[in-house]
Amino acid sequence: xxxxxxxxxxxxxxxxxxxxxxxxxxxxxxxxxxxxxxxxxxxxxxxxxxxxxxxxxxxxxxxxxxxxxxxxxxxxxxxxxxxxxxxxxxxxxxxxxxxxxxxxxxxxxxxxxxxxxxxxxxxxxxxxxxxxxxxxxxxxxxxxxxxxxxxxxxxxxxxxxxxxxxxxxxxxxxxxxxxxxxxxxxxxxxxxxxxxxxxxxxxxxxxxxxxxxxxxxxxxxxxxxxxxxxxxxxxxxxxxxxxxxxxxxxxxxxxxxxxxxxxxxxxxxxxxxxxxxxxxxxxxxxxxxxxxxxxxxxxxxxxxxxxxxxxxxxxxxxxxxxxxxxxxxxxxxxxxxxxxxxxxxxxxxxxxxxxxxxxxxxxxxxxxxxxxxxxxxxxxxxxxxxxxxxxxxxxxxxxxxxxxxxxxxxxxxxxxxxxxxxxxxxxxxxxxxxxxxxxxxxxxx
Amino acid sequence: xxxxxxxxxxxxxxxxxxxxxxxxxxxxxxxxxxxxxxxxxxxxxxxxxxxxxxxxxxxxxxxxxxxxxxxxxxxxxxxxxxxxxxxxxxxxxxxxxxxxxxxxxxxxxxxxxxxxxxxxxxxxxxxxxxxxxxxxxxxxxxxxxxxxxxxxxxxxxxxxxxxxxxxxxxxxxxxxxxxxxxxxxxxxxxxxxxxxxxxxxxxxxxxxxxxxxxxxxxxxxxxxxxxxxxxxxxxxxxxxxxxxxxxxxxxxxxxxxxxxxxxxxxxxxxxxxxxxxxxxxxxxxxxxxxxxxxxxxxxxxxxxxxxxxxxxxxxxxxxxxxxxxxxxxxxxxxxxxxxxxxxxxxxxxxxxxxxxxxxxxxxxxxxxxxxxxxxxxxxxxxxxxxxxxxxxxxxxxxxxxxxxxxxxxxxxxxxxxxxxxxxxxxxxxxxxxxxxxxxxxxxxxxxxxxxxxxxxxxxxxxxxxxxxxxxxxxxxxxxxxxxxxxxxxxxxxxxxxxxxxx
Numbered sequence: 001x002x003x004x005x006x007x008x009x010x011x012x013x014x015x016x017x018x019x020x021x022x023x024x025x026x027x028x029x030x031x032x033x034x035x036x037x038x039x040x041x042x043x044x045x046x047x048x049x050x051x052x053x054x055x056x057x058x059x060x061x062x063x064x065x066x067x068x069x070x071x072x073x074x075x076x077x078x079x080x081x082x083x084x085x086x087x088x089x090x091x092x093x094x095x096x097x098x099x100x101x102x103x104x105x106x107x108x109x110x111x112x113x114x115x116x117x118x119x120x121x122x123x124x125x126x127x128x129x130x131x132x133x134x135x136x137x138x139x140x141x142x143x144x145x146x147x148x149x150x151x152x153x154x155x156x157x158x159x160x161x162x163x164x165x166x167x168x169x170x171x172x173x174x175x176x177x178x179x180x181x182x183x184x185x186x187x188x189x190x191x192x193x194x195x196x197x198x199x200x201x202x203x204x205x206x207x208x209x210x211x212x213x214x215x216x217x218x219x220x221x222x223x224x225x226x227x228x229x230x231x232x233x234x235x236x237x238x239x240x241x242x243x244x245x246x247x248x249x250x251x252x253x254x255x256x257x258x259x260x261x262x263x264x265x266x267x268x269x270x271x272x273x274x275x276x277x278x279x280x281x282x283x284x285x286x287x288x289x290x291x292x293x294x295x296x297x298x299x300x301x302x303x304x305x306x307x308x309x310x311x312x313x314x315x316x317x318x319x320x321x322x323x324x325x326x327x328x329x330x331x332x333x334x335x336x337x338x339x340x341x342x343x344x345x346x347x348x349x350x351x352x353x354x355x356x357x358x359x360x361x362x363x364x365x366x367x368x369x370x371x372x373x374x375x376x377x378x379x380x381x382x383x384x385x386x387x388x389x390x391x392x393x394x395x396x397x398x399x400x401x402x403x404x405x406x407x408x409x410x411x412x413x414x415x416x417x418x419x420x421x422x423x424x425x426x427x428x429x430x431x432x433x434x435x436x437x438x439x440x441x442x443x444x445x
Numbered sequence: 446x447x448x449x450x451x452x453x454x455x456x457x458x459x460x461x462x463x464x465x466x467x468x469x470x471x472x473x474x475x476x477x478x479x480x481x482x483x484x485x486x487x488x489x490x491x492x493x494x495x496x497x498x499x500x501x502x503x504x505x506x507x508x509x510x511x512x513x514x515x516x517x518x519x520x521x522x523x524x525x526x527x528x529x530x531x532x533x534x535x536x537x538x539x540x541x542x543x544x545x546x547x548x549x550x551x552x553x554x555x556x557x558x559x560x561x562x563x564x565x566x567x568x569x570x571x572x573x574x575x576x577x578x579x580x581x582x583x584x585x586x587x588x589x590x591x592x593x594x595x596x597x598x599x600x601x602x603x604x605x606x607x608x609x610x611x612x613x614x615x616x617x618x619x620x621x622x623x624x625x626x627x628x629x630x631x632x633x634x635x636x637x638x639x640x641x642x643x644x645x646x647x648x649x650x651x652x653x654x655x656x657x658x659x660x661x662x663x664x665x666x667x668x669x670x671x672x673x674x675x676x677x678x679x680x681x682x683x684x685x686x687x688x689x690x691x692x693x694x695x696x697x698x699x700x701x702x703x704x705x706x707x708x709x710x711x712x713x714x715x716x717x718x719x720x721x722x723x724x725x726x727x728x729x730x731x732x733x734x735x736x737x738x739x740x741x742x743x744x745x746x747x748x749x750x751x752x753x754x755x756x757x758x759x760x761x762x763x764x765x766x767x768x769x770x771x772x773x774x775x776x777x778x779x780x781x782x783x784x785x786x787x788x789x790x791x792x793x794x795x796x797x798x799x800x801x802x803x804x805x806x807x808x809x810x811x812x813x814x815x816x817x818x819x820x821x822x823x824x825x826x827x828x829x830x831x832x833x834x835x836x837x838x839x840x841x842x843x844x845x846x847x848x849x850x851x852x853x854x855x856x857x858x859x860x861x862x863x864x865x866x867x868x869x870x871x872x873x874x875x876x877x878x879x880x881x882x883x884x885x886x887x888x889x890x891x892x893x894x895x896x897x898x899x900x901x902x903x904x905x906x907x908x909x910x911x912x913x914x915x916x917x918x919x920x921x922x923x924x925x926x927x928x929x930x931x932x933x934x935x936x937x938x939x940x941x942x943x944x945x946x947x
Binding site for chain 1: 466479500513519524527534543550570574575607637647719724732742790796798803811829922
């Protein structure tokens with residue numbers, strides 16, 4: 001068929017003979033006749049985009065991306081580059097997973113529905129909360145959705161949403177956009193030595209607070225020690241306690257349900273995705289009380305006509321395609337395939353592997369901080385706290401200059417203050433860490 | 446059962462397709478859950494730096510209980526699950542408004558390049574390759590849509606709509622017209638349009654169609670006012686019809702001080718033939734997982750870049766990517782991030798779904814002008830050919846890339862279930878409601894004449910079947926008809942809930 005391939009798209013497979021026969025069937029002389037577009041809005045120009053062969057296209061993209069420097073990234077702050085097992089790539093790339101649509105016909109989509117059901121179950125175990133949806137876009141939009149949920153379920157007349165002053169500006173800004181259509185107002189509470197300043201937060205909490213947000217680990221890698229107290233503060237004023245975390249951290253840290261969390265959000269793609277320029281997977285779990293206010297898709301168990309257990313999207317009357325402007329969210333396309341990858345990665349690790357990964361994240365960050373602290377001109381970690389996978393270090397020299405010098409030596413770190421750099425060990429091999437310590441010693445000497 | 450009855454259509458020369466999906470049954474149940482294969486509880490204990498937890502007890506959970514299975518067991522589990530899914534590589538997938546095209550496999554290779562795996566907090570100088578891809582994709586999309594500026598940040602079509610709504614709000618606010626609090630949406634529009642406008646805090650004004658299935662100009666005139674912030678339209682609309690009065694509509698909306706928003710869900714019909722920017726649209730989103738063939742992945746990820754006319758460019762999300770005036774010492778262009786002057790800020794924690802954008806770039810670069818124009822031509826020809834071959838009535842036309850047939854006396858949802866038995870995926874059903882028992886069908890350009898003939902035979906076979914055959918369908922799928930009512934009435938959303946239930 002390719003020999004007589006008649007059309008300009010390599011993926012539109014019919015021949016000149018087919019096209020003639022089809023035109024005859026529809027009663028047209030030419031395809032142009034089928035377009036009912038008034039002359040004044042017809043486009044007769046060109047985009048000036050050259051067509052390429054598959055090989056040429058691959059070469060083009062490869063040559064462009066070759067301009068990315070190959071450096072060791074000791075970067076985190078919400079996006080992590082853990083090693084993703086080969087099984088995840090090979091099985092998630094099976095085209096039935098990759099090329100199927102949302103499971104609106106569950107009878108031919110059982111495999112994906114079951115995988116998403118298993119993903120939801122993973123999050124239920126990690127958070128202790130009864131309900132997890134099968135994905136939001138990323139941590140920032142999940143936070144925004146948590147705020148709109150708080151807006152819908154609040155018992156108070158208040159309108160204040162409290163977030164830590166350390167919150168990544170990008171997350172804060174996304175949250176501001178999500179609450180723009182409500183009367184909620186986002187306010188900042190203070191942080192002391194890298195974690196919540198509990199006294200400062202307590203001073204701010206009153207009946208006007210609708211939601212308190214905290215993260216553990218925080219953006220600076222510290223593990224929050226007062227989560228239960230924050231949960232109590234929220235409960236006392238009937239505010240929602242929203243906790244930001246991720247599946248690796250949750251494998252080791254306190255269960256959110258045990259500290260009074262009402263909603264857990266975060267980036268679940270710490271498992272399943274390699275470094276992807278910020279592409280993520282929004283984790284969203286909450287209490288059964290809020291089931292009918294949950295945004296996004298839910299997979300549930302049911303039975304088929306043979307009385308066997310089967311899976312289906314459920315409670316869809318919350319969603320935009322049915323409830324329209326009264327839906328719990330506008331989300332339609334989500335991150336289902338990333339959720340599949342996350343579930344696969346977690347399954348490969350198993351519970352022992354997950355706990356081990358999180359414990360190593362604590363130990364390796366602690367060890368690296370200690371080695372850097374031994375160097376002249378470096379204090380690490382800056383915060384007298386426990387850390388998971390990343391920490392802030394103080395450098396005597398200007399942080400920007402240190403980071404630039406490290407980049408020249410093949411290592412990327414964050415600059416988070418005039419004299420502060422932040423370092424993350426997730427996915428970085430021990431050999432690279434040795435090289436990094438040597439490089440820091442050189443540039444801070 | 447009528448599972449093996451002969452071809453119900455009158456096309457004697459078209460072989461009847463059947464498709465038996467994989468079905469595992471063990472001890473009377475389908476493939477077990479991972480948790481039914483194993484559950485292992487790992488205790489987390491002791492603040493002991495050698496073999497216990499490296500954290501004090503009060504900061505850790507007590508234990509973690511999850512499946513602990515070997516890699517071979519997992520490989521089989523997920524392989525089995527994959528065999529219980531119908532994908533675009535399994536057969537035709539003519540879901541109206543979803544544009545289920547073939548996803549070229551080479552785009553996966555491109556997205557898997559190690560050089561694509563970069564962190565978003567890298568310095569501009571060290572990720573020039575990524576910035577170049579983003580810059581060139583912004584440029585491609587601007588040309589394709591006839592738009593002056595593009596943001597790639599929105600991670601899905603609905604997120605793109607939300608950006609459009611927020612940009613409109615910021616624009617009106619900037620012009621001292623913050624009182625505009627209504628967004629007009631046609632009755633037949635995608636549900637996300639209503640929901641995105643509502644998320645932005647707008648009152649939604651619903652607009653009925655006229656008898657021809659297009660925007661009713663009198664109703665539009667009545668709906669427009671000094672409170673109008675925007676009209677959201679898709680063109681061709683959900684019936685596949687081109688809004689012939691689009692320039693009049695644009696003039697009316699602009700006259701009232703509103704903005705015209707283009708929902709890019711149906712852009713595949715127009716590639717290279719017409720551009721939203723030339724029709725008077727001010728803002729649009731592109732569904733790259735539809736028009737530009739990135740895989741839907743069972744629901745996502747997609748990407749919903751937004752294009753705007755120059756007046757709105759200062760309000761786009763931050764950052765965008767631009768080319769610097771000066772080249773690098775090596776003579777290469779240099780790209781940098783920048784924040785638009787009156788930016789609405791962020792709608793994603795970083796810069797959106799990079800790996801999806803990369804695949805879309807590769808697809809556009811592969812097809813070029815000729816391929817893109819042919820995609821729309823072939824998509825429209827395919828829809829017209831298929832509609833001609835099916836026995837169901839198609840009440841509205843002339844349609845383009847999709848048509849909406851009516852199942853008539855049959856229940857459209859049942860028709861869909863029965864079509865599954867004929868080895869094809871059914872169309873979108875029961876929407877738009879303007880067509881009774883709607884079968885909204887979009888074959889896309891990727892189906893050959895032979896496949897369209899088989900698809901038509903499936904429609905026609907079902908058209909000839911009685912209610913009994915329809916109501917008991919499907920029978921050849923992994924699972925038989927699934928009880929939706931019980932699923933919703935007694936929600937069991939995790940394996941933990943199933944245990945509680947047992």
